[in-house]
Amino acid sequence: MKRRRHGLGLFVGCILTLLFPAFCPAQQPPQVVLLHVDDTIQPVSEGYLRRGLAIAAGLHADAVLIELNTPGGMLESTRAIVHDILASPVPVIVYVAPAGSRAGSAGFFILEAADIAAMAPGTNAGAAHPVVMGGKLDDEMKRKLENDATAFLRSYVSRRGRNIAAAQDAVLDSKSYTEREAEQLKLIDCIAPSNTALLNMLDGRNVTRFDGSTTFLHTHHAHLIPVATTLRENILDRMMDPNLAVLVLVIGALLIYLEFNTPGTIVPGALGTMLLLLSLFALNLLPVRYTSLLLIAGAFVLMLLEAKFGGHGVLAASGILCLVLGLLTLVAGPIPEMRVSMGTAIGAGIAFGAVTTFLVRLAWRARKNKSLTGPEALVGSIAMAQQPLDPRGQVLVHGELWFAECPERVSAGELVRVRDVRGLTLLVERVPDNRSTTK
Template sequence: MRHKCRSYLSTFLFFTLLLSQFTGLAYAAGQQKVLVLEISDSITPVSDDIVADAIAFAENDDYEALVITLNTPGGGLDETIDIIEQIAATDVPVIGFVYPEGTKAWSAGTLILISTDIAAMAPYTIIGSAQPVTVTASGTEPVEEAKIVNALVKRATENAKKHDRNQTAAEEFITKNLNLDADTALEYDVIEYVSPTLGDLMSQVDGEEVKGKVLNTDGADITYYEPSLRLAFMNIISNPIVSSLLLLLGVYAIILGISNPGFGAELFGIVAIALGLIGTGFDVNIGALFLIIVGVILLVLEFQAPGFGVFGIAGFVCIIAGSVLLAPTDFPRNYTPAEFQRTLIISVSAPTVILGIFLVFVIYKVFEVRRKRPLFGELIGDSAKALDPIGNGQEGYILHHGQHWKARSSDLIEKGDKVKILEKDGVVLVVEKLEEEDELDK
C-alpha cells in the first residue's frame, strides 16, 4: 500500500512539473513587450537624448518594438536629424504613430514619421506643413535658399524611398506645405496603417517583418517609457517658451536685485538665466543678449538717477526687442510652421510687456517719492483728530491724513477733539486743542 502511494505521488509530481513547464513556455511566448515613447510637445535640445535613452531601454530589455507617438508642432532641426539617425541605427523596430485622434505631427514631426520603420496615424490627425519659414518684422517668410531646401527634400525623399513610401508627397511636404489627413496619407502610401488605439495598431502590425524580425505584437504588454528625473527636468526647461521666459525672468530679477539689494533677487536671477541658457542648449542669439544686457544697465542707471527719463525708456525698449529676438523662431533652430512661431513670440513678449509695465510703475513710484517734500515739514500747523484722551501727562494718538501719530499736549483734549500740530519732538507730536473759532478762522 505504501509503495502504491509513493508511485501515485511520483506520477502526480511528474505531471505537475511537466504542466508547469508547458504553462511557463506558453506564458513566456505570449508576454511580448512593446515600449511606448510619447513626444507630445516641441522637439527640443533634450528630445534626442530622450529618444536615445528609450532606444537603449528597448534594446537592453528585449522589447518587441518601440512605438514613438507624435503630437508635435515640430522643433529643432538638429535634434530631428539626430532622432532620424538613431531610428535607422537601432536593431529595434521603431513604429511612428501620430496619436491620439485630432492631433498633428507638423514639420520636424513629419520628417520623423516618414523615417520610422512602420508609419501609422490615428483618425482625424494631420501631418505636413514642413516648408521651412522664418518670422520677420513684416511677417513670415519661407526659406528659399536652395542649399537648405534641397538638403531637406533629399533627406525626406530618401527616407521615404527606404521604406517604400510616396517620395512625391515627401517632397511636397517641404516645397508646397502639403498637409494630409490619416485616410489620405494611407491612400497616397505615405503611411501603412490607420488605427484609433495603440492596442489596435499592435494587432494590425503583428506578423510584419521589420529589420529581419517578424513582429509578435498582438496582445503584447504595453509599457510607457518614463525618462529619468534629469531628462524629465531638462525636457521641461528646454521647452522654447519656458527657456525664453526663464531668461527674461532672470533679467528682471537681476534688475530688481541690484536696485533693491538684500532680498536675494539677483541670485534668483542668475539661477533663472543659467537654467534658461541650459534649456536653449546654449544656442542663444548674441545680439538679443547684448540688447538685454544694455537694457539692464540702462534701467539700473535709471533707478540710481534722480528722475525718470530717457534711460528708463531706452532700457525698456532694449529688453522688449531682445526678448523677441531670444525666442527661437529662426530656421533651422526651430523647424515649425509659422503659426506656432508667432504663438511663441506672443507667449514670450506678452509677459515681457507686462513685467516691463510693472517695472515702469515701480520706477514712477520711486520718482514720485524722490520729488515729494519732506513729510515732517508739512505736519506743522496742520489740524488732526484726537483718537485718545490727551493731557495731564497722558499721551495718546491722533489721526492726520490717514496716519496715526503719538501726541502730547499741555491742554486737556478729549477723544474726538480737533487739534493743531505745533511741533515734532522725536517721534511724538506736540499739539494743542483747536477751538471752534480757530477752526472757523482757518
C-alpha cells in the same frame, strides 16, 4: 501480462502528459517599449527618444512604439532622432495618436523614418517645409535649403518603400495629409484606432529593416513597457518653452538686483541665481539670436542713463522698447511654438523695464545723498551755542552737546552752522542776524 504492461504504459503516458506543462516554462508575451512624444522636437525630446531606444535594445524588445503628436521643431534634433531610429536594432513603430494629433514639420520626417508608420483616425501629417530662423533668404539659399531637406527625406523614404513624390510635396509645397490620404498615397502603412488594435494588426507582419534584413513582428497581446520621463527631462522640457524661459530670466534678474540693493537678505540672491542659471541653460538649447542679446544689453544701458542724467523719461522709454524687441526676437524658433509670443515680450519688457528704471533711480539718488550717520552727517547743520564761544565752547546740535570752535566770538543762544568736524570738535561759523529767541 502484455495487457497489464500496455495499461501501465498508457497510465504513465497520461501522467506525463498532465505533468509536462508544469515542467515547461510559460511562454512570455511579446514586449513592446512605449514612448510618448507630445511636444516640440528639440534636444530634450531627442534625449528622451534616444534613452527609450536604448532601453528597448537592452531588453531585446520585440518592437518600439512611439506615440507622436508634435507641431515640429529643430532640424538638428530631427536628424539625430531619424539617425537613432534607422540604427535601432529593434523595429520602430511611429504612431500619430490620439485623434486630433499631428506629425507636423519635423514630425513628418520622424514618421517616415519608422519601420512601420501608422496614424489614428482624425490625425494629419505633413507641412514639412523648412523654415529659416532669423530672417528671409534669397531664392538661391532657399533652394539650397529645400534641396537639402528633400535629399535627407529621400535617403530613407525610398528604402522604406514609400511614396517619394508625395513625401517631397510635403516639404516643397508644405502639403499636409489626413490619415486616409496618407494611406492611399503610401506614406503610411496602416490606420488603427488604438495601441492595442495597431499591435494586433501588425502581428506576424514581415518588416524589411533599413539595413536590408527582414524580421517578423510578434506583437499580438504584447506587454507594453512605458518609459517615463525623468525629473530632469520634465524640468528642461518645461523650460524649453521660450515664454517660460524669458519669464524665469526676468524674475531671476530682478531677484539678483534686489539682493545687491539690500545685501545680506541671501534668499533673493540664491533664488535669483538659480532661476537665472536655469533659464540660461534652457536658452542655450534653443536657437538664440545674439543680436537680440545686444538689444537687451542696450536696454539696460539706457535705463542706467535715465537714472543718472534724467532724460524726462525718453531714455527709459527707449530702453523699454529695446527690451521688448530684444525679448520678442530672442529665440529664433522654426515654428511659432518655439518663439517668444508678443504678449510675453510686451508684458515682461514693460514690467521689468519700469521696475528696473524705478529701482535704479532710487539707488542712484541714495548714492548721491550724504550719510545720515556719524559726525560727517552734522556738516551743514544749524547748532545753538549753549555758552559763549571764545573761541571754544559747547553747542547743541540734533539734541546732542558738542564742543565747538568758532573763529569769531559767539554769544550764548546764538545760532551757528557746522562747517567741518575735527575729531570730536565741531568747526562752526556764525549765522548772521539769527539770534535764537528761545528763552
